Amino acid sequence: MTESPKAAMADPAEIERALARVKAARQAIVSELRKVIVGQDDPIDQVLVAMFAGGHCMIQGPPGTAKTLLATCVAQVMDLSFKRIQFTPDLMPSDISGTEILEEDQTTGRRMLRFAKGPVFSNIVMADEINRTPPKTQAALLEVMQERQVTLGGRTYPLPEPFYVIATQISLEQEGTYPLPEAQQDRFMLTISMNYLPERSEAQVVRRSTGAEAVELQKVIGATDLLAFAQAVRQVTLPPALSRYVVDLVASSRPTVPGCPDFVKEYVAWGAGLRASQNIALAAKSAAAQDGRSTVEPQHIRKAIVPVMRHRIGLSFRAEVDHVSVEDVIRRLTQACPEPPSH
Known part of the structure; x- marks a missing residue:
């Protein structure tokens, strides 16, 4: 979970101006991304929700659905440094975070260790096919995602700000995959689904991608803007009734909690934890800020x-037997926990 920025705005007028800048930036970014990304409006919105709140995101979907393209285009439009790591079975933790190299001073002959930074020292790190690599290497991302720093040889090296991990994951049914540990999955604010395009949108992509016209993306915002947006998002108000609803909804997903729905006991092996409640609230605040609103509403x-x-x-195994998906469970949870009336 991203820690709250140290600075805080108290002036309501200043907050309104900051939210207006967030809304305008979001509209400009989406306009630029649509020059290249076709028919994936929901994934674009969700990536911006995560990034404006300072969170990491996982993108899932079949090959050819513009997962990598979305990440690279976002980096261009936001003028951020970008590194892509192709996760493979032989990838080592040092290939991600960096390593110490023994060097000799040519003038004095003295030997010393120099830290060679890995690709995580970038604003956006794309972890491509993250479940292709064993858990030991996956764990190298744990510290950088949570603490935004790398520790090696007793020294700590801070990562550039802002820092985001955008990971892609291939189908777990394929051979040579390693499921992400629960602790690492929990570090991702959102999991975004990118599916095949409708026929009309796919035809549009084919015409664009095989044509001679080159699309040039314009830079809309920068790193300092994103840091300010993350601060503005946290100034959005979450009404007490909605915060209680979020906590109740998440708690009802836990099969060990007394009073949880029967279908949860039947189909859920383990439910969502505290970070789910925190991230629903923060994502809703980010969505509200991008609408230019200072208070979270039920639709957010x-x-x-x-x-x-x-x-x-x-x-659980029973869910697999009955062909029940996670989305089915979440839909039934929202039906079992009605949201409070909006005022």
Whole structure:
């Protein structure tokens, strides 16, 4: 979970101006991304929700659905440094975070260790096919995602700000995959689903990608803007009734909690934890800020529930037998926990 920025704005007028800048930036970014990304409006919105809140995201989907393209285009439009790591079975932790190299001073002959920074020292790190590599290497991302730093040889090296991990994951049914540990899945604010395009949108992609016209993306914002946006997002108000609803909804996903629905006891092996509640609230605040609103409304919570919870609920064997998906469980949870009336 991203820690709250140290600075805080108290002036309501200043907050309104900051939210207006967030809304305008979001509209400009989406306009630029649509020059290249076709028919994936929901994934674009969800990536921006995570990034404006300072969170990491996982993108899932079949090959050829613009997962990598979305990450690279976001980096261009936001003028951020970008590194892509192709996760493979032989990838080592030092290939991610960096390593110490023994060097000799040519003038004095003295030997010393120099830290060679790995690809995580970038604003956006794309962890491509993250479940292709063994757990030992996956764990190298744990510290950088949570603490935003690398520790090696007793020294700590801070990562550039802002820092985001955008990971892609291939189908677990394929050979040579290693499921992500629960602790690492929990570090991702959202899991975003990118599916095949409708026929008309796919035809549009084919015409664009095989044509001679080159699309040039314009830079809309920079790193300092994103840091300011993350601060503005946290100034959005979450009404007490909605915060209680979020906590109740997440708690009802836990089969060990007394009073949880019967279908949860039947189909859920482990439910969502505290970070789910925190990230639903923060994602809803980010969505509200991008609408230019200073208070979270029920529709903002609704937009956050599925992408926040879909990787935080583990299904039982019975769910697999009955062909029940995580999305089915979440849908039934929202039906069992009615949201409070809007005022």
